[in-house]
Amino acid sequence: MTAEQFAQLPQALLRLQSWLSPSFPNGAYSYSHGLEWAVEAGHITSRCSLVDWLEADLCYGSGRNEAIFFKDAYRSVSEGREAELPQLAELAAAFRGTSEFVLESAQQSSACLATLRQVWPDRILDVFAHMHCAPVLAVVLGARSARERIPLCLALPAFLHSYVANLVMAGVRLIPLGQTDGQLAIAALEHPILALSAKAVSATIDELGSAGFMVELASIAHETQYTRLFRS
């Protein structure tokens, strides 16, 4: 990192915090990624079972895929391969296993993209303007973080943290758990987030894949769940 880049880092980190904050208007709080059904069906009943479920999906399921998409989007910008971004965005958009995963991803990324354009405009965002599908959050934020020159070793774990923290908050509402239990769950996921981030930087899109079979089934079951607080 050059001295100039280092001087810009505090402002870049403030921006990353804004984009990943629960107050950023992408509607993340209305999506549970199938948790609502998993709670209803009795798979998740406590802080421990919530952490177990989220950690498994983070490290061996859909979270790992998002980490690879974020990293690839980041690198394609930081290494001057921006021309590869639309194809990556298309693959990431297609990599949604259920109709509600498509919904949560498309709605959040469209809202995120619209806000970024208005508040933190950057030419990289134009890459997504002419796509026939909504790009996923991981690709938009990976690319935009790279333009801010936030080191990947900070941006990627921060992104994954906001992803699981949002799901922990869904769990807190659904199970329900106390606020302290929610924070204990988030703290328990720190190490898995860092371990996954370290692994994801060397994984390629040829290694995308998930063993989170039950998470997908939970998301599908949620489509026909009778009483729902969440949209996924």
Next chain:
Amino acid sequence: MPGSSTGQASARDIDLERAVGASRVVFAGDASGTRIVDTYQKFPIALAFPGVDGRRSLEAVVINCSGGIAGGDRLDVDVVARGAASVAVTTQAAEKVYRALDRPAQITTRLSAHETARLAWLPQETIIFDRARVKRRTELDLRSGVEVIALEWLVLGRIDSGEEVRGGYVLDSWRVKLDGRLLWADAFLISDDTFAHLHRDALLSNWRAVGTLIYFGPSLARRLDVLREIASSLGCKCAATIVGAIIIVRLAAIAGADLKRELRSLLDQFSRELGTGPFAVPKMWSC
């Protein structure tokens, strides 16, 4: 390195003779029936056509003459259905993926359906042995107007033989294109460090047999309802959803035999909804 702890530290799959097999078959059809217009076979992959040319619907059988798949093997299967062809393609037997030394086997299945073709890809199960390594890719190239069912299913270990799969690598991926545009991509992945976690609730719990079935065709919304109804009638975990313009059905069962029984039931019921065509349980499944 997997497989290096058994006194064969120097042996690698690349040092051994490995299979490089391929097959390609092109079907065409019109009001008078379905015909084979081109075939290509390279050992150890062979093709058989138990029916005769000119029938309304044809069945093709892909045979792996080597009796199983080892690390480093490469097998390509290409099926093209054109015009009004109506064809079901299956495999002769369950495919066994044996323990690999270091390299994964690569299996690629390319299914193309054009015009108003009706194509069913209904292979028998793939059995993954302990420490097997395999990358399988199923690519569907669809055009608006076709009707297609495609299935892949995996059984981790031969449960009835008491075998437990403790390590290995399985990457089972799908790419579905409609009119040239990528519509759906998916991959089931378990690698050496995943096996110890597979029993977790978010992953496979106690399931050792999993399957994915894809349907593309008319009346998707109604057929999703039909499949949801069928799913609730089955004795295994089964759920259906729509992504893009295709229906995806996921199935999971404790053992391969359970999944086979329930898949039969699903295909029996769903093919009644779809009417005459290639979508029934293939005859080979009963041989």
